[in-house]
Amino acid sequence: MxxxxxxxxVSALAMLAMGSGAAQAAGTTSGTTISNSVSVAYxxxxxxxIPVTGSDSFTxxxxxxxxxAETNSNTTYVSPGQVNVAVAFSVTNNSNTAIDIAxxxxxxxxxxxxxxxxxxxDVSNFALYKDVNGNGLYDxxxxxxxxxxxxxxxxxxxxxxxxxxxxxxxxxxxxxxxxLTGVAREAGSASSLGNVIxxxxxxxxxxxxxxxxxxxxxxxxxAYDGMHSDMDDFxxxxxxxxxxxxxxxxxxxxxNTNDPKIIPGAVVEQCIAVSNAADGxxxxxxxxxxxxxxxxxxxxxSYGVYEETSVTGTGxxxxxxxxxxxxxxxxxxxxxxxxxxxxxxxxxxxxxxxxTIQ
Amino acid sequence: xxxxLSLLAALLPAPAVLAAxxxxxxxxxxxxxxxxxxxxxxxxxxxxxxxxxxGEQLVFVLDYSNxxxxxxxxxxxxxxxxxxxxxxDAADAGAELSVDGGKSWGQLAVLTVPGSDGKRxxxxxxxxxxxxxxxxxxxxxxxxxxxxxxGTVR
Numbered sequence: 001m002x003x004x005x006x007x008x009x010v011s012a013l014a015m016l017a018m019g020s021g022a023a024q025a026a027g028t029t030s031g032t033t034i035s036n037s038v039s040v041a042y043x044x045x046x047x048x049x050i051p052v053t054g055s056d057s058f059t060x061x062x063x064x065x066x067x068x069a070e071t072n073s074n075t076t077y078v079s080p081g082q083v084n085v086a087v088a089f090s091v092t093n094n095s096n097t098a099i100d101i102a103x104x105x106x107x108x109x110x111x112x113x114x115x116x117x118x119x120x121x122d123v124s125n126f127a128l129y130k131d132v133n134g135n136g137l138y139d140x141x142x143x144x145x146x147x148x149x150x151x152x153x154x155x156x157x158x159x160x161x162x163x164x165x166x167x168x169x170x171x172x173x174x175x176x177x178x179x180l181t182g183v184a185r186e187a188g189s190a191s192s193l194g195n196v197i198x199x200x201x202x203x204x205x206x207x208x209x210x211x212x213x214x215x216x217x218x219x220x221x222x223a224y225d226g227m228h229s230d231m232d233d234f235x236x237x238x239x240x241x242x243x244x245x246x247x248x249x250x251x252x253x254x255x256n257t258n259d260p261k262i263i264p265g266a267v268v269e270q271c272i273a274v275s276n277a278a279d280g281x282x283x284x285x286x287x288x289x290x291x292x293x294x295x296x297x298x299x300x301x302s303y304g305v306y307e308e309t310s311v312t313g314t315g316x317x318x319x320x321x322x323x324x325x326x327x328x329x330x331x332x333x334x335x336x337x338x339x340x341x342x343x344x345x346x347x348x349x350x351x352x353x354x355x356t357i358q
Numbered sequence: 359x360x361x362x363l364s365l366l367a368a369l370l371p372a373p374a375v376l377a378a379x380x381x382x383x384x385x386x387x388x389x390x391x392x393x394x395x396x397x398x399x400x401x402x403x404x405x406x407x408x409x410x411x412x413g414e415q416l417v418f419v420l421d422y423s424n425x426x427x428x429x430x431x432x433x434x435x436x437x438x439x440x441x442x443x444x445x446x447d448a449a450d451a452g453a454e455l456s457v458d459g460g461k462s463w464g465q466l467a468v469l470t471v472p473g474s475d476g477k478r479x480x481x482x483x484x485x486x487x488x489x490x491x492x493x494x495x496x497x498x499x500x501x502x503x504x505x506x507x508x509g510t511v512r
Contacts, residue, residue, distance in 0.1 A: 027412020028442040028512050034410075038385045038420050038437040042430040042497070049430070054383040054420070060442070060511065063411035096412050204408030211411050 026154035030062035030097045031208050059206070064197050065094035065213040066101055068182045070232040071136060071159060075115040075175070077237045079281055081168040085123065087232040088136040089180045091149050092157035094213075100185035100194045101149040103128060105162040108177035111219075114231040117175035123164025123234060128180075131159040138163045148185065148193045166236060172280045174236040179218050181229040197226055239283035241343070244273045244318045250354065266357045267299060271320035273311040274340060275348035288338040288351050296355035298331050305330035307338050308350035320350040380426030381497070383435070390415040390508065414511045415446065423502035433493040435505060436460070445486035446508040453507060456488040457481045463490065 028034070035057035042049055071088040078085045093099055105128045108119040129143040138161055149158050162178045186194030200209035216222050217229035251257045252266035260266060272290060276283045292298050306324030313319055330337050331353075338351025388404035395401045404417055420437065424430050438460070439445055445455070454463040457471050466481055473479035491505050 030411075032442060034387075034440050034442050034511070036385050036387055036418055036437065036440050036443075038383060038435060040381060040383050040422060040433065040435045042381055042433045044426065044428045044430055046431070049381070052381050052383045054385040056385040056387045058387055058407035058410055061409050061411050063413075200409075206408065209409050211409065213411065 026096045032060040061209040067092040068230045075235040082166045084138040086138045086161040093152040098187040102183040113175045113177035113233040119177040126164045131161045170236040172238045177233040183227040237281035239281045240277035273318035273350040276343040278346035283343045286340040299354040304328035306352040311348045320352045384421045386419040388417045420505040424497045429496035431496040436490040443509040448507040457485040460488040
């Protein structure tokens with residue numbers, strides 16, 4: 001705030017606006033008595049008189065506010081079949097006294113999700129845990145099931161995670177939205193959930209009154225209802241692999257490499273190209289296994305398998321780029337194996353090997 | 359108030375005999391609320407402090423009167439700011455502020471406090487610890503007046 005003119009009237013409306021935010025720090029503890037004492041010193045006939053004092057006091061009432069908020073503002077990307085996926089929420093007591101907060105996590109049934117998509121599936125094994133180590137991930141044996149925040153002190157917060165399993169049949173851009181709702185409950189009895197806190201009805205009293213000061217949250221959660229809610233979501237990123245197999249004749253026993261034909265004894269090079277669709281997930285630990293036909297024999301001892309780190313062409317025209325490294329031990333009997341590792345979205349790899357026509 | 363003070367000061371010479379002082383002082387606290395009037399326009403009203411939660415804007419009203427039979431001079435009203443209340447502003451510029459527990463006084467613009475970096479920084483309203491008014495004119499017999507300032511519940 002600027003220092004000029006601080007003594008002149010600061011806009012009363014502006015000051016009120018500053019004070020009415022629901023998510024501000026909890027402030028003075030309810031039940032506190034604030035007493036204002038004023039004194040006047042004066043003289044009569046040039047002689048100091050006994051100072052006169054005056055005072056007035058009031059009691060701070062109870063302001064109940066809580067905030068549920070997803071801890072990052074992004075969707076959580078998951079893979080089909082992934083277990084124990086988690087979205088994290090912070091649960092904060094903005095009241096000026098300790099409260100319990102009852103917690104319930106629900107899954108949206110259709111409708112707009114938190115981060116732009118539309119909810120179209122539910123996760124299974126859905127459960128709510130206290131994120132004991134605060135890493136935003138589910139850690140079995142560390143994170144504990146939770147249904148309410150117990151005796152949460154003013155201005156303090158905990159982190160919870162909504163955990164579930166993604167179905168194997170989900171595809172890229174499927175979205176599962178999750179809403180966490182917290183309801184203010186009376187504190188005072190540890191390890192037990194207190195009653196719902198309600199606003200003091202009727203005329204104000206000189207005792208400690210209760211005011212509900214929470215903000216509005218998700219659909220159906222209005223301001224000043226003693227509850228707050230927020231939404232987060234899971235978005236599926238699947239890897240979609242495409243495999244293209246091509247072959248070319250390298251040589252035959254008659255023509256050698258000069259316009260070779262596929263005759264017995266000819267050497268044919270085979271390429272298996274694997275591409276991963278863009279906008280999906282990275283495919284990990286990709287292994288291609290090929291059993292060569294019974295009337296061919298892998299050329300292994302001298303040629304082996306080349307694991308290609310890129311391909312030329314796209315779609316059906318993909319073929320090996322001959323940039324691979326030779327692997328002489330990648331075969332067993334009639335089976336050749338290419339260990340391609342990770343294929344990023346939009347990228348492709350391949351394996352190249354040779355067979356002899358019997 | 360100021361015109362009244364100067365008028366009375368001119369009328370009353372210093373008393374010839376000492377009279378016992380009898381100054382009354384009363385502190386009242388109100389909550390400042392913005393309500394809508396019949397036409398939907400915002401209107402600021404003062405209410406008794408029945409319902410007060412953090413962030414509430416309060417108005418502190420200090421009423422004084424001279425019920426004695428002699429003028430009161432060097433009239434100094436001092437109000438330490440209650441704990442849990444931050445200073446907002448004073449209604450009239452005659453108020454002096456202290457940010458060091460009442461040791462030194464002045465307008466906020468000239469006051470400084472130790473900053474977190476060891477250097478002194480300009481004082482803010484939240485640094486105010488005391489507020490006082492030193493009336494330049496005597497308070498005449500039967501005269502009363504009102505001083506106000508505003509604060510916010512932490």
